[in-house]
Amino acid sequence: MALVQGATEFLPVSSSGHIVLLGNLFKVETDVSLTVLLHLGTLLAILIFAAKHILRVLKKPRLIFLVILSTLPAALIGIAFDEIIEKTFQKLEYLPVFFCITALLLALASAKNGSKTMEEMKALDSLIIGIFQAAAIFPGVSRSGATIAAAILLGFDKKDSLGYSFLLAIPAITGAGLLKAETFKIADLYLLLLSFVSGLVALFVLRKIVLANKLKVFSVYCLVVALMSYLLR
Secondary structure, eight states, rough: OHHHHHHHEEEEEEEEHHHHHHHTTTOOOOOHHHHHHHHHHHHHHHHHHHHHHHHHHTTHHHHHHHHHHHHHHHOOOOHOOOOOHHHHHSTTTTHHHHHHHHHHHHHHHHHHOOOOOOGGOOEEEEHHHHHHHTTTTTTSSSSSHHHHHHHHHBBBOOOOOOOHHHHHHHHHHHHHEEEEEEHHHHHHHHHHHHHHHHHHHHHHHHHHHHHHTTTHHHHHHHHHHHHHHHOOO
């Protein structure tokens, strides 16, 4: 599961959705706490991979504010509907719809080419991207797919859409990890290492895919997984 978590965390295919699907397929109980802890391994990967974007934001307080604003919707929804969200991790019934949502977003984004930079982002833009990220709390909706697609659809170029998605991952993953930090065990360290390595590889793959405008490939993939999860439910 750690390899699945890391390999799909940043790819626009929903790591949580895959874990729920595989957990049900192989009759393995999905441990939401462990899933969140594995995020910490991918957090380290993104801090290394997105170092340039992090430095870019730190030099401009306005961009820091926008990142915080984008983070609020997911934080508020996550706290307010924690029990409902956890229930969606326990059954396959919801996965087909959520995977189809990801597929639709990726398909729409693949047909759009923007030119705006991160510095041109308005507060409303950041809030809309944040709402898209909030939808990714549910398994099957990809966080990276939703935020990248939202930025592209708002007219931002693919490079900065990708960069902003990286930045949003940092508070999102950190916040989720801290909420479940009390469940951490030293024995889980090797799982974090696995998710770190596979997450780093996934980041390199994601960058090549987005810049080459190949998001449609993952749109088709998500539709296939949606059908699979529907047949297995």
